[in-house]
Amino acid sequence: MSASAGALGSVYGRAKFPPGAAAVKPGDSNLAARLRRACEGDVLFDAFSRGRYSTDASIYQIEPIGVLLPKRAADIETAIAIAREEGVPVLPRGGGSSQCGQTVGRALVVDTSKYLRGVLSLDTENRRVRVEPGLTLDGLNKRLRGTGLFFPCDISTGSRATLGGMAGNNSCGSRSIRYGNMVHNVRAIDCVLSDGTRASFGEVPEDLGALDGPERYRDLVGTMRGIAAGIAGELASDRWPKLLRRVGGYNIDMIRPHEVYGLGRNQAGHNMAKLLVGSEGTLGFFTGLELDLSPVPPARTLGICHFPTFYQAMAAVKHIVGLDPSAVELVDRTMIELARDIAIFRPTVDRFVRGEPDAVLLVEFSGDDAGVQRRKLARLVELMGDLGFPGSVVDAIDPAFQSAIWEVRKQGLNIMMSMKGDGKPVSFIEDCAVPLEDLAEYTDRLTRIFHKYGTKGTWYAHASVGTLHVRPIINLKDPGGAATMRAIAEEAFAMVREYKGSHSGEHGDGLVRSEFHEPMFGSAIVRAFENVKDSFDPDGLFNPGKIVRPPKMDDRSLMRFPPGYRTAPIETALDWSAWGGFAGAVEMCNNNGECRKADAEVMCPSYRATGDEMHLTRGRANTLRLALSGQLGPEALLADAMHDTMDLCVGCKGCKRECPTGVDMARMKIEFRHAWNRRHGLSLGERLIAHLPRYAPYAAALAPALNLRNRVPALAALGESWFGLSRRRSLPAWRRDWFRDTEAIAANAKADTCGNGRAVALFVDTFTRYFEPENARAALAVLTRAGYDVVVPAAPEGGRSLCCGRTYLAEGLVDEARAEAARLLAALKPYVARGVKVVGLEPSCLFTLQDEFLALLPGAEAEALAANAAMFETFVAEEAESGRFAPAFAPLSIRTALVHGHCHQKAFAAMGAVATVLRLVPKLEVKVVESSCCGMAGAFGYEAAHHDVSMKMAEISLLPAVRAATPDTVLVADGTSCRHQIHDGTGRTAVHVARVLEQAVAAGGRSEGDQMETG
């Protein structure tokens, strides 16, 4: 990889360790073999895995020597011992979401996030919990549900940030003004030191004679006290920022805090765990953490304060914090405008933003008593009047409204990150903290510095504690980009120093900030930091080059885009022009790690099932980027290791919607498969899947014979050995009564409604047509009964039935898919030209019209079709809303519907319509399963090689929810493969939403209580 030799020299140029570093090369097979023999867990030393661990959410890239994912804490100890003997540094890692380069280095990277995710003990009475370091913040808070307690360091990356990493960085959240930083919430840390000593770092008494623990630990405590005493004067001086948001350097202020902060001497002893917090993996390896929990505040109110100018907003913060808010967060005009541009956020923004303010402050009050929080909100309104902004506060009392507002604040950042092109918002001064009285002047001056360097930034986040996030836009591929970054950093930090502020106020030091400790803290304090490091880790085993003895922050050889970075131009099958080419789309991944989350949304199901970086959107994007830029050797793009990297991507499009920068891995997989096929060809099974639309009419004619495969195990076994289709699966059954286009004419003629004169084009996809024609018939019945003239567009006389080409896309046969798309586009063109809506039933097919068609056949025709196409339920919901769809619905015998959304419905934010139309059925209670991908994903789950992982994906949430549903619940799933998976996994039957509506419409003409099929 490109950062290799140069990186090694500069990273370790001033470090002691490791003397033999040059001898231990990345991928060292001796080290790998020793680790495999001695440790349980995953040992990843191949070039592709090393590449995936060479970046974090910073601008840097350094190839590690290898990666270990330990299964037990004991494996960490063993690995440290082996690394010490082999002369290899050790780099602890959690989610790798650090923004400053803390988790990249020429070292053995030890990632705890896969296996070490346990809660070790919970003491609700004393509000304490002990956890393993790889557990995420959200994972912990999920487990605390129902206890009335939570862990309150609410950082934005809580979905993937591990508690080990949060402690490593001394992370802080939006509500730090109320709850403090990690350092204020960590009680004790179990730590392995570089010499192998295991010690529990925690409270130590004033009298060290009474201290328990290994001798080495007791020595360290004494040494730390000595170091702190030696620089007491410096720490008490202006050199040490007296702000909550000081996370730079080591927390030596925590050894004698009464002296540093001028407090009365109210403590006996100190807490050694606080010194480890914020140490960025440089002092020891945390194997367990004891944390303080807080009660969940039952009452919250939110006031949105509007300001005509940004400056006025900044000047008001110091007054607002006097009202004891739990958060004061800034959203500036650019963010507001960006959020207004997103359809799903516009209604919320229009509700909480009045007019065109230059900035708003979101001011939250929280506590036990709702009345108190309302009174505080009233005081906020008064205060704003006193400050000269009467009538400028919008109240948000309703919790759902509050959540929607917080969501907009989060997503606004995501939109900023989605900027295409080489200039990107770069994080390097984004968490400076200044005293509140200087906030207005500081932001004003920094904006002027940006202008001086021909750039700009968008401001947001933690106004309450003087930490505003801002990322100037810089092109780091440009040779001058790093120099601009450095120049801005130097001017910004000098200004921060003037204000007695903190240059590192949230995200830590890493490679980007450590170099500035000397000018900011002064040499005496930095020498003390070095003493701390050397006392803990005399050989410099742990994470060298961070906090002390760092390289230059603008050393381009350490960056993701080093000098000479170039991507090879490749011939692509799809249109990537919006990103300036395929490489531009791949480079959109900035490693923020959102794809590691495990919440109710979709992204990334393969990672959720395996826990492997390789099966993560980020892992795939990084691997593609490294291959495209030649950093994984020649031909890497078509190597088996690349195939393995892309293999478990199920094309769910979760990332297209949920990745903050819009990395569209599903589309990239099509491109990859296309290139792969050209080199390696397709297997028999892949051909069978791809060409389904072509042979479907003949197969349907042979339905009874072909369907025997599902009843005769020997045939299933034969299918597995010939085609790779799992014998453990049933296959969709062919139907002789497949849907004929002429059925629409008959249905229209039969419709005895008075007709509303509106035409609708029903696109019947290949799966619906040949496997479940009853769904098309149901949709036809519902629409004709509601008075629509339904036409089913057909191919010109004698032509094969229309198809969107989905199966060809799934197998990377882009040219064949394009031919299908062209046929469909031509057939639908007359309807689209007349403004007739094109309605589809199968999500993966309908959304192909709105997504891949634009990349297959870019141009006005595809765009017009995309704008005119809709899922059946979206069409019905919109028509019902406007009063045009109003057939008589009657209640069904079933009173509950449980809905599972297809990934593409979720990716296109179309799930709401399913619940909306089901609610048209009187007395039907609608519940939606919080599920990711069902695991079937078209043909993916049918393949023998994917069967197990497919079932694992389904078992994460979908199948347990289905099993828990009462037998009289109707299970609704629009995806044909989702319905199949539900049946295979639980034996229960799910139906398309059109079938539920059909029953209710039919019942509307009969008496209440007609039978509906249940799951």
Ligand SMILES: Cc1cc2nc3c(=O)[nH]c(=O)nc-3n(C[C@H](O)[C@H](O)[C@H](O)COP(=O)(O)OP(=O)(O)OC[C@H]3O[C@@H](n4cnc5c(N)ncnc54)[C@H](O)[C@@H]3O)c2cc1C
């Ligand atoms: C979009 C975005 C938003 C962010 N928002 C916030 C925010 O609101 N607040 C905030 O504070 N930060 C924020 N961050 C920064 C980052 O997410 C946090 O610092 C987070 O806590 C890091 O957790 P992690 O598991 O990814 O740790 P990693 O990045 O993997 O590691 C962090 C540090 O801890 C060390 N470490 C990890 N595990 C151990 C261990 N077991 N023993 C010893 N050391 C260990 C590592 O060596 C490293 O130095 C944000 C980052 C991004 C990309």
Ligand code: SF4
């Ligand atoms: S793929 Fe998207 S969500 Fe995942 S790390 Fe990259 S940018 Fe973040």
Ligand code: SF4
């Ligand atoms: S398409 Fe789905 S499986 Fe593939 S990377 Fe994106 S979220 Fe993951």
